[in-house]
Amino acid sequence: MQDEKAFIAELLDPKTQNAAFRQLVSQYSRPLYSHIRNIVIDHDDTDDVLQNTFIKVFRNLQGFKGESKMFSWIYRIATNEAITFISSKAKKNSVSNQELQQKALNSLQADDHFDGDALQLKLQQAVATLPEKQQLVFKMKYFEDLKYEEISEILGTSVGALKASYHHAVKKIEDHINTH
């Protein structure tokens, strides 16, 4: 926590801001890329959302009060940006979020930036049948290996509810794969 306070101070000091922000980008760009890509699927869309996330982080540094960990705060921004992006794109195309995701998954096999096998693709398709919040929980727990306490801080949901949501998600995914 003391290290984080010192780091935040560097981010807010105009003299050290650029170097500190580059360090932040270096630290978070890969895990945030994975997090965002799990939601929006397409690489180019992920690139847009990732940039918007860091721009938002930069602009709101002054307002970050340190009540939550920087990690949770940044992940919360990234999650909201990704979901907003999906919703906005779905609205422009007059489809639902789920339909948009399905469309992205249908073209995944031909995507240069996907080198998954048949089982990986099947798993993605099974996950896409889950409700939006349940998808998030599953992806953050299974694909990103985040702890329930970390997911709880990011999504604002209790650990108990998250555990229940994850176990229901796993059951539905298994049923889907076994019947398709």
Next chain:
Amino acid sequence: MSDFRLDNEPKIIPGFKAPDAYFDRFADRLMEQLREREEPKVIPLYKRRPVWLSAAASVAILVGAGIFLTINNRTATAEQPDDAAIEHYLVYQANINSYDLMQNLDTDDLAEMEQSIVVSDEAIEEYLYDKTIEDLNE
């Protein structure tokens, strides 16, 4: 074949990959974006016009156009009464006698009236039947 169980399988990764050198270039691209978005726009002084001047000019044009259109439409055109109104006036309100009518009707008017007024023999008989000899002598 046994059913698929997620816990029984080795960890399945999403399969997504980023282009080569994507992360190496990402920070530079992002800092460039931030510089472009955060730099204040420079507005050359010589192009600056006070907003109040443009607003005043717009109002003057609108008021002028309004005055011009109002003047053009002001010539009041008196409503001409229709034929029914003229007829009603002549019959019930005008102080015109038969002599006045005769003075103002020429032979063409009379010929036109004779054609338009169609009196049937039945109408004449009915009139005579209703009138007594004394009335006709009046």
